[in-house]
Amino acid sequence: MGRRVVLVTGVSRDLGRKFARTIAADPSVDRVIGVDVVPPRGDIGDVSFIRADIRTPVIAKVLAKEDVDTVVHMSVIATPGSAGGRSTMKDLNVIGTMQLLAACQKAELVKHLVVKSTTTVYGASSRDPAMFTEEMGPKRQPRTGYAKDAAEVEGYVRGFARRRPDTRVVTLRCANVIGPDVQSPVASYFRMPVIPTALGFDPRLQFLHADDLLGALRHAVFTDAEGTFNIAGDGILMLSQALRRLGRPTVPMPSFAVSGFGSLIRQTRIADFSPEQLGFLTFGRGVDTTRMREEFGFQPQYTTDTAFTDFSSNMPAGTHLRAQAIERLERTLEGAGSQARRGQLSVVGETGRTR
Amino acid sequence: MNDAEIIPIGTRGRPGRGTGKGKPSNAARNLAGGARSAAKKAVEPKPPKQREPESMPEPETPDPVVPDEVAESPFGTSATSAKERHPLAGIPAGEWMTAFQQAAVETFGENWEPRLAQFLAFLRRRVTGDYTVDEYGFDAEVTERFFMAVLRPIANKWFRIEVRGTENVPETGGALVVSNHSGTIPVDGLMTMVTMHDRVGRPLRPLAADLVLRLPVVSSLARKGGATLACNEDAERMLRGGELVAVWPEGFKGIGKPFADRYKLQRFGRGGFVSAAIRTGVPIIPLSVVGAEEIYPLVGNIPALARLLGVPYIPITPFFPALGPLGLVPLPSKWILEFGEPIRTDELDEGAADDPMLVFNITDQVRESIQQSLYQLLMDRQGVFAR
Structure with a gap:
């Protein structure tokens, strides 16, 4: 097989652009074509950008003309954000994927398809198993939003895999991505100056460092493995634990209030608060990564723990009010302890004198 | 405007004249x-x-x-x-x-200084989030230092728990403890946890109903204490991981049964726990708990309110809600916990878990053995509130 031609969708966003650049630097890759509706904001290096809307059949022409053999689909977006409204987001996610897959089906040369999906497809509820494996599904089918889009996208990808058995299809269900300069709903949640939490709930969180996301996608392009894989850092961090590490003040509020507060925050654009995220921040989610290690053959460099440390490293330091209180207590007790030792001697002296 | 001059009346308790000067008179000085x-x-x-x-x-x-x-x-x-x-x-x-x-000695024992320092280090670790939890959210440190310390006096002093047959619990490797369930509120689960921690030295990982994991506060405490959802996926995952897992297959039928039905085992679910044990090849250890039935004698229920709140029942006991919060104090019954002979599943064939007849048979066997030892323990117990 000759040198590869890789098409990457969603390069206007930071992670897509970074991935396109990384893959372009690989010697076994001949060309990388970045596709998006808006041009990327940063430097794209050797990547040739084609302004094309994947919701239109134009994408089929791009695939045919450029002799693409590998398609990396990472333009499924989590929040409407810059795209406009929810209907635009749904268009981009679902119709875009359908058009892209239709084009891939026609393009004989396409031999590899890598789709970046999300662990949001598992949902988040009180009836979830502790760790989701790839065979499991959500307890309740999502009816709206990103989770539904992602589930539909995965459905179309499975359909494509059935119709084109000669194509190697890899679906990566990535845990919440964080990193020092990542813009994602969960990252902006942790960047809020005062962090709202669901009162009485302490969800289990799992993170994937942005570097590991790029590593996993890269690995997916070059490996022989196919199928669906959970991609996440090792270990679990409780939300309370993460917030203690940040040292930011938190506002616990009853879960019914959180949803109203969430839409308020969404409207004021302080953070991208999505309904799926509310579930995630109430019940949490964990995914099993045995298959990622054994079948897919990928080992992330960051654990959930170190990924979060790296994420919080360039954030302004929190106030750590409670830690400071402990320190003060420690200092006073040290003083008291030494005084107590001296006091003991004087008590002995005193009793000696009176008797 | 100038402040009013304050003329003190009396000596304000000091010896001396009532001048407010604080200089006592000679007479007072001599006194x-x-x-x-x-x-x-x-x-x-x-x-x-x-x-x-x-x-x-x-x-x-x-x-x-x-x-x-x-x-x-x-x-x-x-x-x-x-x-x-x-x-x-x-x-x-x-x-x-x-x-x-x-x-300090009272709280931390003889060598209190290093222990106080340790305690402060512990506090500091907690507030800075510098600890690890396992994938189910089990926080071993806080469980050992806090939950167990709170529950231990209740187990030892209030319920005076007597434990039998701890030698039946394996020291290592996965095992499934199956117990009867009673007492309106799952206090028996907590007591089994503290008993297992103190007498066997292993953390017990309870499988909790989804109601427990749906409630605020309770859910986060349950996960921190080592519980996870009672579903086959989690049970098998924990057992494969070599944990000591506990399950109460009667569920709400067991803890919510009327006082008149005490010590009568209810239906044991669908035997899901047996197939989980067979698939992972771990022994099933029957556990009979006597005493939990009497802590909150359930004499009534308000089904309409229970349906409204989405809970299985609203208990009425002789003291609750009549005495208000005081009615929440459990009666100090005498408890006996007996671990029975383990039932091995590792010798069964590969497909045994998919054989419903075999699963039902083992379920019945476990149920019978718990019921028999319940009757035996009730005969042994000197009285409900015996010492």
């Missing part, structure tokens, strides 16, 4: 031995009240002025010493120190 130091003491700020010995030693340095008096007080030997007139003003520094030390 009170060591009166000079007493006068000084009176203007000193009151030292804080002496604390209970059990309470956490707080940043409580003794008043720095007090040590001067330690030197003086032995010489104030008159019968009407200042000390007697102002009992709070003059607790000598030495006594403060001994009190502080006693409190």
